[in-house]
Amino acid sequence: MRNRAKCSQRIPPTVTTRSEMTVPLICGLRASDLKSVGATHTRGFSSLSDECIHGLEGGLCASCFPKAAPDIAPGVATRGSRSKSAGRAPSLRSSPSPLTVTLGGPNPTLGARTATAKPITEAKATGTVKPVRSTRTAHDNVGEQRIYHVTHIRNLAGILNSGRLLADASDAWIARPIVDLSSAPQRAARRAALVAGDDSASVASYVPFFLSPNARLWDSLLTASNDPRLSPEAHSSETYDFVFLVSTVKKLHDARTGADDNAAAAVAVTNGDAAGALTRFGAAPETADRMLRSLRADVESQKIREAELLVTEQFPFELVTLVGVANDKVRDAVRAILATGAHKPKVVVYPPWFHAVEDTAAL
Template structure:
């Protein structure tokens, strides 16, 4: 039964209106080390890195059987003041795209981080740069977003991002399948790689890339297999060039006021994603 809650989400997705059943305690409780705070100052990004094949083996603490990678949701964070520009072009554009007419009103990345992402190559010296891609998170609690929510210093973030409140942002949601299908339809070569997946910040030295169709799929499966790991909170999915706004299925917002501001912006569009109020996406993890 696909029941919609008052926040605009399908019932199974809203932990406020449809909380999960309380877990049944096991006979012998398993000891678990306390988790570190999500908010942290990351290592400084660098353009010097080694391309490493993704790790595809290992024991997962929370294993997903019958994993359906295509259903994985992907999340693009932007400031609400950037939304009219996105809708005017009808696309999310990569940083280095030649199609920009006006740059984002609020730039989330620091100049140093943007420069590093323009230097780092995805799969070798002759490949596309990280900045040639539209970035998505694999979790609505991604660590760089957590540092905005928790107002923690992060060298990847601009002063504007540090000064903004979490409710000033919106989260544009799609799925791996939607993006992949669109990329395949548009590609002249159906065997080409259509996106890359990383197990960390794409500009960091130690980050591993899945840059072919096979390695990207394996990387996604690895990340989804270990749901207790911080890896999926650091990971990125990188789509080359642009992502049509028509692939966005949901816009997550912090409260009713932001929803009421977003809906008129969408009013003239033929494609109107659901606008859902979902506060947990906009609060620091330690407050939940």
């Protein structure tokens, strides 16, 4: 009785559990002692709640009531130990790649049974299968290549009167150009330089054309460089006083179709200044065509800016397809000059041709 009295003095009268049931506490135990065993009741006290500390009914919590691991006999496969790849679709990587299949081997699209049923012997494969080499090359339409002749606007009326552009050494001159772009030393150097070696015509016997509107000689004039090839009159002229007379290789070729061999060989191509000591010439039709294609193919090279296309003796003005000018005022002046002639090519304003290469790249 004395022990029971002491116990009753230490125990509060009631406690509320999670199931909101009011029950007397066990003598000598606290609520924390009950939680330490994983449930809110102990054996022999069925009046307590069956919930575990996680709020689940007794026996349903895997943490508070873990199940014993099943005994697995050695060598017996169970459903849980099935291989991961057993039900997986076969990987596409398992089939041979078409890029690695050699000629004469099995077709990668057929099954292994077909490949083994009809083997191809090495001797048969080497005797019937030959490598195929493509002979197709990119076609370069050289005919679309533009050619450019730069002259002063004051020379345009004389060109229309004669109906042609004349070479410097031509005997057909009636009146020399009012403004000559080449200096006297440059004209002398071109008269001394021969196109095809000894006993051939000089460079001065050809009408010169640029292959690019950004030709280095023209760029020297735009940048006011002290280029000895340019005359003082050219240096003192304004940029907009010059005009571009433009044609194409196709136009020139069509005009010479049906001509004799001498006329067909009257076009030459150079890979630099025609008066330069190291400049190479393509004087024959085959070599001229080959050099022109080479210049056009090397897009990274600046050689085409130095190259020239030379037409012997004269170039008919009727082959000019375009006249490029710097501004509207010059365009109106050129149109007034062309109005007196029979051939009236299109006159266009194209300022980039009249800016230096550095300035054009910055636009």
